Amino acid sequence: MSEVSIYRSSNGDDWILETGLDGSRVVLHRANPSSGGKETRMAVEEFLQRGGGGPEVAAVRQAVGGSDSSGLRG
Numbered sequence: 001m002s003e004v005s006i007y008r009s010s011n012g013d014d015w016i017l018e019t020g021l022d023g024s025r026v027v028l029h030r031a032n033p034s035s036g037g038k039e040t041r042m043a044v045e046e047f048l049q050r051g052g053g054g055p056e057v058a059a060v061r062q063a064v065g066g067s068d069s070s071g072l073r074g
Contacts, residue, residue: 003028007059011035015056017044017063027060 007015012032018041019025025044031037042050044064051057 004063006063007056009056013056015059017060025064029056 001021002019004017004019005014006017012034014028014030016028016030017025018028026041027044027047029040029042031039044060047060048057
């Protein structure tokens with residue numbers, strides 16, 4: 001598995017793109033330590049479908065080449 005840090009918010013939250021050996025891609029959100037540091041994983045497709053206009057969404061779109069792993073344009 002590989003991990004690429006794709007975005008860090010001003011409050012210290014991190015978004016990381018994980019790619020499995022089988023090519024599957026997951027977005028890992030790691031909350032900042034002061035808010036508990038909880039980690040949440042979500043398939044790229046689900047993350048992009050939830051949408052929103054936040055910079056973390058734009059960073060994920062850019063990291064996956066403007067599309068999710070199903071080929072759908074975000």
